[in-house]
Amino acid sequence: MSDASCPSRALMRPAATVLENREVARDTFRLRLGDPEIARRILPGQFVMVRGAAEGTDDPLLGRPFALYEVQRDESGEPVSFDVVYLVIGRGTAALSRRKPGDRVAVWGPLGNGFGPSPGSGSALFIAGGIGQTPFLALGRDWLGRASYGDRPKPESETPVDSATLLYGVRSAGLLAGVEDFERAGIGVEIATDDGSAGRLGFVTQLLADRIQAGERPAKVVACGPPPMLAAVARLAQAHDIPCDVSLENHMACGFGACFSCVTPILQDDGRPDLRRVCVEGPVFPAHRVDWSRPSH
Amino acid sequence: MPWRRRPEKAMMGARRGRRAPPSVPPDRSGWIVERSLRAVVDLRVKLGRLSLKNPVLTASGTFGYVREMAGFVRLERLGGVVPKTVTHRPRAGNPTPRTVETRAGLLNAIGLDNDGIDHFREHHLPYLRTTGTAVIANIAGEDEDQFVAMAASLGDEPGLAAVELNVSCPNVSHGLDLGIDAAAVGRLVRRVREACPLPVIAKLTPNVTDVVAIAAAAAEAGADAVSLINTVRGMAVDWRRRRPILANDVGGLSGPAIKPIALRIVWDVARALPTLPIIAVGGIADADDALEFLVAGASAVQVGTASFYNPAAAEDVLDGIARALDETGVAAVADFIGTARSNRE
Numbered sequence: 001m002s003d004a005s006c007p008s009r010a011l012m013r014p015a016a017t018v019l020e021n022r023e024v025a026r027d028t029f030r031l032r033l034g035d036p037e038i039a040r041r042i043l044p045g046q047f048v049m050v051r052g053a054a055e056g057t058d059d060p061l062l063g064r065p066f067a068l069y070e071v072q073r074d075e076s077g078e079p080v081s082f083d084v085v086y087l088v089i090g091r092g093t094a095a096l097s098r099r100k101p102g103d104r105v106a107v108w109g110p111l112g113n114g115f116g117p118s119p120g121s122g123s124a125l126f127i128a129g130g131i132g133q134t135p136f137l138a139l140g141r142d143w144l145g146r147a148s149y150g151d152r153p154k155p156e157s158e159t160p161v162d163s164a165t166l167l168y169g170v171r172s173a174g175l176l177a178g179v180e181d182f183e184r185a186g187i188g189v190e191i192a193t194d195d196g197s198a199g200r201l202g203f204v205t206q207l208l209a210d211r212i213q214a215g216e217r218p219a220k221v222v223a224c225g226p227p228p229m230l231a232a233v234a235r236l237a238q239a240h241d242i243p244c245d246v247s248l249e250n251h252m253a254c255g256f257g258a259c260f261s262c263v264t265p266i267l268q269d270d271g272r273p274d275l276r277r278v279c280v281e282g283p284v285f286p287a288h289r290v291d292w293s294r295p296s297h
Numbered sequence: 298m299p300w301r302r303r304p305e306k307a308m309m310g311a312r313r314g315r316r317a318p319p320s321v322p323p324d325r326s327g328w329i330v331e332r333s334l335r336a337v338v339d340l341r342v343k344l345g346r347l348s349l350k351n352p353v354l355t356a357s358g359t360f361g362y363v364r365e366m367a368g369f370v371r372l373e374r375l376g377g378v379v380p381k382t383v384t385h386r387p388r389a390g391n392p393t394p395r396t397v398e399t400r401a402g403l404l405n406a407i408g409l410d411n412d413g414i415d416h417f418r419e420h421h422l423p424y425l426r427t428t429g430t431a432v433i434a435n436i437a438g439e440d441e442d443q444f445v446a447m448a449a450s451l452g453d454e455p456g457l458a459a460v461e462l463n464v465s466c467p468n469v470s471h472g473l474d475l476g477i478d479a480a481a482v483g484r485l486v487r488r489v490r491e492a493c494p495l496p497v498i499a500k501l502t503p504n505v506t507d508v509v510a511i512a513a514a515a516a517e518a519g520a521d522a523v524s525l526i527n528t529v530r531g532m533a534v535d536w537r538r539r540r541p542i543l544a545n546d547v548g549g550l551s552g553p554a555i556k557p558i559a560l561r562i563v564w565d566v567a568r569a570l571p572t573l574p575i576i577a578v579g580g581i582a583d584a585d586d587a588l589e590f591l592v593a594g595a596s597a598v599q600v601g602t603a604s605f606y607n608p609a610a611a612e613d614v615l616d617g618i619a620r621a622l623d624e625t626g627v628a629a630v631a632d633f634i635g636t637a638r639s640n641r642e
């Protein structure tokens with residue numbers, strides 16, 4: 001449990017306009033919401049809660065958390081909308097996939113802590129499993145110095161990374177989403193699939209292991225995906241003294257710290273685990289703070 | 298401005314479930330607008346020794362420790378807030394998954410995860426005192442003595458409006474054990490009243506044969522009010538994995554799904570014990586929900602699960618109540634409470 005609940009800058013939007021909601025890969029949709037103020041505030045690694053329910057209805061009841069994918073701006077550079085990319089898993093995401101442009105949905109955010117500033121010169125490696133690639137487009141653009149997010153100016157002293165690469169693992173080629181977006185943003189993409197239908201056959205963690213084996217020492221590794229993958233990445237990074245952050249996807253009901261659904265054991269300064277709310281203290285944590293011996297959902 | 302009292306009309310409207318069309322179109326822009334109240338309705342309510350500026354409270358465990366909500370709700374506008382249950386010692390709570398959505402509802406088995414009463418006093422109370430609203434501490438003891446000791450220690454604290462006794466949490470055994478026994482609830486309320494100068498509210502469980510008997514014991518022992526209801530025991534199963542979904546197997550159901558159950562219990566208790574003030578809680582998500590509970594006999598309402606999917610829900614409910622009562626010609630909410638009549642009379 002936590003003492004850290006700084007006043008949130010999140011906004012409640014009972015009826016944000018769906019500008020776009022189209023399938024970009026198998027069961028994977030890109031949703032664009034026309035809310036300039038959330039778009040102006042949100043940072044890479046932060047998330048929003050979106051309700052899939054049609055306006056004025058209550059099914060499904062709760063919102064679902066989705067990471068910021070990208071922010072759109074008008075000619076003068078003002079943010080006008082933002083995107084999330086989501087995989088249809090259950091009732092919440094299935095309902096969301098039925099929303100059409102012009103529909104209105106409830107959304108609240110930005111929520112969570114985000115990734116923080118660039119680690120400085122050197123390379124950044126992003127490791128994504130499944131739909132875990134979504135937070136890395138905005139992060140890559142931010143750390144490469146190609147875009148800036150949020151309504152507070154970037155410190156002059158922040159040095160961009162020299163390169164950013166996404167190591168992207170999915171079950172099968174049909175699930176690959178947004179590879180062109182990453183390439184267009186100047187982020188290298190290397191793919192692994194469980195069935196060998198694209199890129200390397202095998203787990204994405206093998207791509208990371210091979211790079212480290214070959215002597216690569218990124219300034220930072222950041223991972224998002226299923227817990228076993230995160231644990232494997234954390235182990236690799238720790239064994240080679242590479243700074244590593246992970247973005248957790250714990251099950252959430254509110255997204256803003258009120259329900260205590262999303263707790264996970266986080267190691268404190270004295271080395272003891274304490275349950276912390278992923279939605280307010282995370283979703284991004286230094287990998288060495290996560291108690292990998294006790295997985296949470 | 299026409300705000301004469303027309304109680305007959307209000308009652309008829311309520312009885313037939315007629316809903317006045319909103320005079321102000323709902324805000325469809327998605328932008329938060331200044332929600333200034335046009336209405337001139339006296340919203341003050343009194344529950345035993347507890348006076349509230351309006352009947353809208355938030356439910357324990359669904360509003361965090363209140364600070365989490367400050368960005369979404371103008372706290373000083375609410376009738377009051379009830380932070381998450383505190384226990385004597387810190388409790389880790391249950392493993393995850395702790396919540397799962399069901400049709401029109403939410404199942405939870407949080408397990409009273411909290412940092413204990415000392416931490417509450419040192420860390421949360423100083424903040425709560427600044428919120429500009431009535432703060433009702435919700436406590437749970439492992440036994441009667443612990444309840445009494447906790448209530449006594451909070452009784453000395455400035456800035457608390459009342460204490461709510463959680464004798465009804467379905468996710469830890471002791472609270473429920475105590476809360477299903479009318480004599481035990483009566484004894485507890487009496488001892489808390491002796492030990493603590495604050496108004497005392499007993500929060501009761503629906504998971505019993507007869508809530509009225511337990512409410513009667515609480516009333517007899519001097520409870521200022523009862524909160525009805527805590528969550529309804531339930532479960533969800535993943536047949537593919539052949540496992541319950543919650544780590545705790547079973548949990549408590551909340552949200553719109555339980556509103557009819559809560560309404561029936563409020564109605565029964567209000568009719569059996571007309572002088573016992575009731576705080577209704579269970580599936581209240583908008584002003585119509587709240588108004589239904591008020592006419593059924595509740596003097597105040599708590600917004601619970603609705604805050605999870607609309608963090609501004611409590612303020613929306615408040616605005617909607619004021620608007621609806623104004624339009625119905627009700628000058629004071631106190632005159633509206635319990636005005637629904639049975640169809641069988």
Ligand SMILES: Cc1cc2nc3c(=O)[nH]c(=O)nc-3n(C[C@H](O)[C@H](O)[C@H](O)COP(=O)(O)OP(=O)(O)OC[C@H]3O[C@@H](n4cnc5c(N)ncnc54)[C@H](O)[C@@H]3O)c2cc1C
Nearest residue numbers: 064065066067086087089090091092093134249250251252
């Ligand atoms: C901070 C954060 C950011 C996220 N970003 C994205 C994103 O950008 N794109 C994306 O597709 N998904 C993202 N997720 C995961 C996404 O929220 C879940 O896939 C979604 O909530 C599933 O909802 P559902 O109703 O479709 O499935 P449900 O019917 O609720 O559940 C189906 C299955 O998914 C599991 N599940 C439910 N909720 C979650 C959850 N919050 N996290 C993980 N598993 C869950 C359930 O345990 C169950 O096994 C994110 C999660 C978090 C916490």
Ligand SMILES: Cc1cc2nc3c(=O)[nH]c(=O)nc-3n(C[C@H](O)[C@H](O)[C@H](O)COP(=O)(O)O)c2cc1C
Nearest residue numbers: 356357358382405463526527551552579580601602
């Ligand atoms: C996630 C969650 C946690 C809760 N925690 C508490 C608690 O700590 N103490 C308590 O008295 N009630 C607790 N409750 C019960 C609520 O206060 C309320 O009585 C119940 O949810 C019914 O109201 P609702 O349908 O409006 O949510 C909790 C409910 C939920 C959903």
Ligand code: FES
Nearest residue numbers: 255257259260279
């Ligand atoms: S999701 Fe509700 S506290 Fe984190």
